Amino acid sequence: MDCSLYIHIPFCTQKCSYCHFYVIPNKEDYQLLLMDGLRREWELRLPLLKGQRIRSVYLGGGTPFLLGADRVGALLSMIRQQGLLCPDAEITIEANPENIEAHTLAAMMEHGVNRISMGVQSFDDRLLKNIGRTHGAKQARDAVERIASTGITNISIDLMYDLPTQTLEHWKHSLAIASALPITHLSLYNLTLEPHTVFYKQRESIQRAMPDEETSTAMYAEAIETLEASGLLQYEISAFARPGYRSEHNSGYWLARPFLGLGPSAFSYWNGTRFRNMANIHRYARALHEGILPCDFEETLAPDAARRELLIIALRLRDGVDLDAFQAAHGPLEQEVLNTLQHHCSLGLLEKTGARIRLTRDGVFVYDSLASELV
DSSP states (O other), X not given: OEEEEEEEEOEESSOOXXXXXXXXXXXXXXXXXXXXXXXXXXXXXXXXXXXXXXEEEEEEESOGGGGOHHHHHHHHHHHHTTTOEEEEXXXXXXXXXXXXXXXHHHHHHHTTOOEEEEEEEXXXXXXXXXXXXXXXXXXXXXXXXXXXXXXXXXXXXXXXXXXXXXXXXXXXXXXXXXXXXXXXXXXXEEOOOOTTSHHHHTHHHHXXXXXXXXHHHHHHHHHHHHHHHTTOEEEETXXXXXXXXXXXXXXXXXXXXXXXXXXXXXXXXXXXXXXXXXXXXXXXXXHHHTTOOOEEEEEEOOHHHHHHHHHHHHTTBTTOEEHHHHHHHHOOOOHHHHHHHHHHHHTTSEEEETTEEEEOHHHHTTHHHHHHHHO
């Protein structure tokens, strides 16, 4: 059976104002704790991986590029030694523009990294400063060009909209620059104010400065039009790719492929159960040193609820869902769910061809509403 592997590398030089992920300062003693913990966790999890083929490895964070090529190579070597990694596996590492150096990229490639995902967020210097980013627009453009010059063709960037004081013109400017760069994938994120972030503490003033709903919708529509015109085709609600460059790892999430998460705060989904590691490097390392798996949350949904959740996630894909294949794999959908799907077909928000059902272009804009009705 195919599966995916996620490794959380929590180090950052500075936490962004909107970030709700578990991140910690980039210190050598923390890196040593993490490397030891990952080795121990991998060994404890190996029985779970018996008979599996790892289709993708994703090093996320944080800024995993800060771990350095040697330690990234050690992690990938640890995985390869078990013979579980597919020969053509997609191996992604997240990076920030200010960390991209040619010699480090070359070393990462030698260790098998074949995809870079870079957090650009905007090509507007003022907006970047406002959200707590430490790079500038030119630095981001140069970083993309530097990655491409090393021979890595699978380059993804993140862009954000709904930022405080961001206008539609600001957004068009960033989209135009992104479209002209040698990227093969782009992920869109709209700003959400998550608890335990700087922006959440300032939420009253931040919300007043964010674009209104009409402008937000226009920004999303502009992204679809501009990116598709440049050859970056929408294949999921928030993801665009050139032909042959869809994210293998993220596609696994949307298609319910089992994934195992290693590292502090990492989530997993395995055999219908999702579980999460402790979001604390010290507690994580201590548990593993004692031979205990570092989980602090586990949940197994009832079969009907699990099917609905998997359907909702799969409908994010522009290819849609083959309902016959879905039900053969996961069991029959409730009549209430089928009725809801049919109702949205009659509204022109879903379309059905044979057994396959997918969002229409209008439906893409109201996906969240549809998802809430299917829960």
